Amino acid sequence: MSYWNYRIWKIVIVILVSVLVGWSIVYDNVLIPVPAMTVGIVVMWFLKKGVKEATLDERVFSVADKAAMFVFRIFILLASMAATTIFSLDRDNINLEQAGLTLAFSACILAMFYYLAFIYYNRKYGG
Amino acid sequence: MIRPNRISNRIRRLRFDHGEMTQEELAARAGCTRQTIIALEQGKYVPSIELAFKIAHAFGVSLEEVFQYEEY
Numbered sequence: 073m074s075y076w077n078y079r080i081w082k083i084v085i086v087i088l089v090s091v092l093v094g095w096s097i098v099y100d101n102v103l104i105p106v107p108a109m110t111v112g113i114v115v116m117w118f119l120k121k122g123v124k125e126a127t128l129d130e131r132v133f134s135v136a137d138k139a140a141m142f143v144f145r146i147f148i149l150l151a152s153m154a155a156t157t158i159f160s161l162d163r164d165n166i167n168l169e170q171a172g173l174t175l176a177f178s179a180c181i182l183a184m185f186y187y188l189a190f191i192y193y194n195r196k197y198g199g
Numbered sequence: 200m201i202r203p204n205r206i207s208n209r210i211r212r213l214r215f216d217h218g219e220m221t222q223e224e225l226a227a228r229a230g231c232t233r234q235t236i237i238a239l240e241q242g243k244y245v246p247s248i249e250l251a252f253k254i255a256h257a258f259g260v261s262l263e264e265v266f267q268y269e270e271y
Contacts, residue, residue, distance in 0.1 A: 125223070129231040130247050131238060 073122045081119050085112050144186060151179035205269045211240045213258045213265060228257035 089112040096104040120127065158172035214220040222236045229236070230253060238244035239254075246254070246266075255265045 126226065126230055126232050129235050130250060131235040131244055132232065134244075 073119065073124065075123055075125045075127060078119055078123045078127075082116055085116055085119075088112070144182065148179050148183055151175045155179065206245050206266055207242065207269055208239060208266045210236065210254065210265060213260070217258055225254070225257055229253040 089108050092108040093105045096102070096108075152175075155172045155176035158168050158175070161168060210225070214222070214225060222233050222240075226233045226236045229250065231250060235244065235246075235250075239246060251262060251266055255262045258265060
């Protein structure tokens with residue numbers, strides 16, 4: 073299978089799974105979403121195995137690493153700034169306080185997981 | 200003062216010299232994507248040592264014939 077055909081099938085599968093999940097949400101069906109997404113992932117995995125050309129290489133991973141690091145830094149910075157701003161606005165507003173707490177804890181948890189992952193990969197690669 | 204260094208390549212020239220090999224063929228031989236070959240030829244990406252060796256092996260030449268190290 074060519075990479076172009078794989079991309080077309082990927083779009084079709086994503087649309088099908090999205091339709092099923094959307095239908096499940098509308099009709100309050102809890103049994104459909106997880107199996108539908110699981111089957112979609114498995115089907116795409118088999119399709120990708122049949123692709124003759126290389127779809128991932130070191131350059132793609134390098135770009136993904138740079139993009140992830142950029143998003144991580146921006147998110148930590150913006151979430152921290154937003155959380156402190158929200159906390160200083162109106163302490164009596166429960167919704168604002170919850171939003172601020174969510175942002176603050178998200179930034180902290182993300183930073184903590186990044187730190188743990190950094191320690192792991194640093195040791196793995198001779199640090 | 201440390202001067203910036205630069206790694207250039209002759210991939211495009213070597214492709215034409217080897218029976219007008221397409222980017223797709225070279226990507227298949229080197230085990231990378233065609234987009235990576237395009238990025239290499241445009242000088243936008245510096246490959247790892249492993250990929251550099253694979254590309255040189257695909258052409259059947261030494262590493263120095265494919266990649267050159269230049270100092271400004």
